[in-house]
Amino acid sequence: MPSSPFEMKASSVLQNEELQHSYRNAMDYLIKRRQQQFNDPLEWQTLRQKGTSIKTAALNDLPQLLLQLEAKLINNGIQVHWAETPDEANILITRLIKETTSSNPDLSPAPVVKGKTMVSEEIHLNQYLAQQGIPCLETDMGEFIVQLAKETPSHIIMPAIHKNKAEIAQLFKEHISGIYQDDVDILIQQARQYLRQCFENATVGISGVNFAVAETGTLVLVENEGNGRMSTTLPQTHIALMGIEKVIASLTDLPPLLSLLTRSATGQSITTYINMISGPRRKGEKDGPEKVHVILLDNGRSKLWQDASLRDTLRCIRCGACMNHCPVYSRVGGHSYGTTYPGPIGKILAPQLETQDNAADLPFASSLCGACGEVCPVNIPIPQLLLRWRQEATQQYQTNHCNHTTIPQQPTPITGLKYSRGQHLIWKTWSWINCHPKLYYFMTYLVTKWRILLPRQLGGWTLYRTPPRPASSTLHQRLKNK
Amino acid sequence: MTTTEHVYLYGTCTIDLFFPEAGIDAITLLEQYNIKAHFPPEQTCCGQPAYTSGYPQQAQQVALTQIAAFPENWPIVVLSGSCAGMMKHHYTHLFPDNHPQSIQAHRFSQRIVEFSEFLYHHLKITLTDYGQPVHAALHTACSARREMDTLQCSQQLLSQLHNVSVVSPAHEEECCGFGGTFSVKFTEISGAMVNDKCKALEATNIQHLISTDCACLLNINGCLAKRQKTPLQGEHLASFLRQRCQPRKP
Numbered sequence: 001m002p003s004s005p006f007e008m009k010a011s012s013v014l015q016n017e018e019l020q021h022s023y024r025n026a027m028d029y030l031i032k033r034r035q036q037q038f039n040d041p042l043e044w045q046t047l048r049q050k051g052t053s054i055k056t057a058a059l060n061d062l063p064q065l066l067l068q069l070e071a072k073l074i075n076n077g078i079q080v081h082w083a084e085t086p087d088e089a090n091i092l093i094t095r096l097i098k099e100t101t102s103s104n105p106d107l108s109p110a111p112v113v114k115g116k117t118m119v120s121e122e123i124h125l126n127q128y129l130a131q132q133g134i135p136c137l138e139t140d141m142g143e144f145i146v147q148l149a150k151e152t153p154s155h156i157i158m159p160a161i162h163k164n165k166a167e168i169a170q171l172f173k174e175h176i177s178g179i180y181q182d183d184v185d186i187l188i189q190q191a192r193q194y195l196r197q198c199f200e201n202a203t204v205g206i207s208g209v210n211f212a213v214a215e216t217g218t219l220v221l222v223e224n225e226g227n228g229r230m231s232t233t234l235p236q237t238h239i240a241l242m243g244i245e246k247v248i249a250s251l252t253d254l255p256p257l258l259s260l261l262t263r264s265a266t267g268q269s270i271t272t273y274i275n276m277i278s279g280p281r282r283k284g285e286k287d288g289p290e291k292v293h294v295i296l297l298d299n300g301r302s303k304l305w306q307d308a309s310l311r312d313t314l315r316c317i318r319c320g321a322c323m324n325h326c327p328v329y330s331r332v333g334g335h336s337y338g339t340t341y342p343g344p345i346g347k348i349l350a351p352q353l354e355t356q357d358n359a360a361d362l363p364f365a366s367s368l369c370g371a372c373g374e375v376c377p378v379n380i381p382i383p384q385l386l387l388r389w390r391q392e393a394t395q396q397y398q399t400n401h402c403n404h405t406t407i408p409q410q411p412t413p414i415t416g417l418k419y420s421r422g423q424h425l426i427w428k429t430w431s432w433i434n435c436h437p438k439l440y441y442f443m444t445y446l447v448t449k450w451r452i453l454l455p456r457q458l459g460g461w462t463l464y465r466t467p468p469r470p471a472s473s474t475l476h477q478r479l480k481n482k
Numbered sequence: 483m484t485t486t487e488h489v490y491l492y493g494t495c496t497i498d499l500f501f502p503e504a505g506i507d508a509i510t511l512l513e514q515y516n517i518k519a520h521f522p523p524e525q526t527c528c529g530q531p532a533y534t535s536g537y538p539q540q541a542q543q544v545a546l547t548q549i550a551a552f553p554e555n556w557p558i559v560v561l562s563g564s565c566a567g568m569m570k571h572h573y574t575h576l577f578p579d580n581h582p583q584s585i586q587a588h589r590f591s592q593r594i595v596e597f598s599e600f601l602y603h604h605l606k607i608t609l610t611d612y613g614q615p616v617h618a619a620l621h622t623a624c625s626a627r628r629e630m631d632t633l634q635c636s637q638q639l640l641s642q643l644h645n646v647s648v649v650s651p652a653h654e655e656e657c658c659g660f661g662g663t664f665s666v667k668f669t670e671i672s673g674a675m676v677n678d679k680c681k682a683l684e685a686t687n688i689q690h691l692i693s694t695d696c697a698c699l700l701n702i703n704g705c706l707a708k709r710q711k712t713p714l715q716g717e718h719l720a721s722f723l724r725q726r727c728q729p730r731k732p
């Protein structure tokens with residue numbers, strides 16, 4: 001029966017037929033769109049290989065590239081800040097916002113506008129700003145809906161994928177128009193008008209960064225709604241928030257990565273907007289912010305980086321393809337995970353990035369089917385990394401409880417462990433039986449001999465299946481005298 | 483072919499306990515093609531359950547037992563894509579380069595061949611279908627599809643059977659939800675997955691469900707039986723091929 005928070009939430013989604021249906025349809029749609037983009041296996045493999053080596057090389061050179069990026073950004077007139085923890089980033093952002101607003105006392109305080117950024121979700125920026133009395137408005141349509149509903153994104157590309165039309169219409173009625181209507185085009189227009197006003201008044205805009213080019217000091221941001229461009233050009237101050245792993249070496253690295261990203265994410269050859277930001281408004285320019293700040297956030301990334309195999313995780317370009325193809329995600333939905341990043345990538349990021357109690361449980365919540373690894377545009381061996389985290393979880397238990405001197409102390413602590421001595425014993429016994437062929441023969445013989453006596457109910461297994469029925473004799477027995 | 487070729491058969495513990503006839507069928511089928519399949523009684527489990535549960539040391543011990551059980555330098559034909567994947571691709575993780583048994587483990591891994599791969603690539607078998615016209619679906623285990631890359635082998639083998647029409651159920655490429663301890667630990671999610679798999683199978687007109695992985699079949703068959711919508715029960719490719727390719731007595 002469900003025991004962890006993850007299982008409990010998953011259970012309620014599994015019982016919600018409508019949600020099941022809409023997740024499945026949405027994921028099937030995205031899978032199909034991606035398939036149409038990559039219908040030439042050779043082209044896919046070549047491009048994927050290229051993207052993988054670009055990101056791998058960038059990560060191997062990470063400290064150097066970050067310094068180069070910093071120097072180039074400063075050169076371009078962009079102010080660079082480093083944050084190790086979410087707290088540091090939040091405090092920094094608050095300070096930067098207050099600096100801007102206090103230098104404009106005549107301007108009426110307007111909400112900060114924010115383009116879609118998962119890193120801001122990671123540091124829980126909206127909540128933090130709210131506590132400081134600073135309203136922050138999401139301007140991506142999906143994020144906007146999620147914010148109205150006081151929820152968190154359930155997908156990294158499609159944040160409101162769990163919401164149906166009626167729910168959105170109801171939210172818009174309550175918060176914007178006062179009248180219920182569920183024509184999608186009209187709903188979009190309503191939101192656009194509302195957001196446009198906010199853009200005009202905003203003095204600070206916050207955005208994420210998809211790629212940061214070290215060679216030129218360019219911040220690249222892809223989007224489809226134009227809200228990213230508005231958030232980064234209209235307000236006086238633009239604050240860009242990025243994880244340190246987003247840096248790439250040169251501009252020529254960009255086209256293959258952009259192609260992999262947009263085709264994997266939404267099945268588009270290219271997004272409607274590709275913003276390349278290389279500094280604040282210069283003399284004689286008609287638009288653009290007066291100040292641009294970049295915040296480079298670590299939040300556990302450098303720990304992943306230090307470990308040769310966990311480093312692969314940092315190649316992620318956040319396309320979401322692994323969740324779209326995941327049979328677990330498409331059934332339990334994004335909120336069940338209780339993490340910023342749901343789905344397969346979330347499972348391998350969470351133990352390092354999150355403090356949730358179930359982070360240690362998540363790497364186990366996979367059948368290891370490999371669908372995620374198969375579609376990942378930067379070839380992250382997600383199943384292998386899930387295994388690695390499973391080992392971390394159990395070995396940490398062994399280190400803490402068994403005083404096992406042969407197992408090295410793990411560098412990467414994970415929370416929420418509930419691995420008991422019982423489990424440990426089971427696997428020891430299992431190993432012992434399987435290391436002694438005669439004992440194995442005897443045990444399997446007993447199972448076949450006493451199969452009538454085997455229980456009819458086997459926990460959750462028999463809720464969905466008849467109990468497994470051993471044969472009357474094993475293959476070993478049948479071949480014994482041959 | 484005149485000389486007899488020797489291979490080892492690795493039965494897998496699932497087949498040992500639940501589908502022993504698949505092992506017998508594989509041996510019989512191979513015999514028809516002049517292959518002598520040896521079944522070392524010292525074989526047990528490949529170690530995968532402990533490995534995927536986060537217990538590599540325990541898996542390593544069991545792996546060593548398997549390595550010792552197949553002394554001759556013959557190919558090891560494995561009746562499951564997932565166990566083959568474990569022995570071919572993951573033993574290298576269990577025995578990294580600095581491990582005293584790493585060379586031995588590596589050599590062992592190189593001898594691993596999945597059953598359909600052996601028939602199709604090594605034996606280059608030509609099958610003759612003596613059976614009645616039927617509809618069948620192939621369930622490829624995720625590891626056969628994505629790790630061993632042997633999906634084409636079973637597809638090609640089935641396509642040689644002129645009286646078998648192969649049907650693709652909806653979401654064919656999706657996992658059946660077994661995943662070893664996953665199905666026990668996350669019963670509801672696993673249950674939802676296998677239910678969907680069965681619904682898709684029930685929506686077809688197939689009389690046969692074939693797989694190269696009996697662990698998936700344990701899962702799917704159990705669910706099909708529980709749902710009681712169809713008498714369909716999956717069987718191992720070896721069993722299906724043996725039935726189809728044996729000349730009927732006049």
Ligand code: SF4
Binds near residue numbers: 321323
């Ligand atoms: S892990 Fe790979 S597939 Fe998943 S979001 Fe990242 S890049 Fe995309």
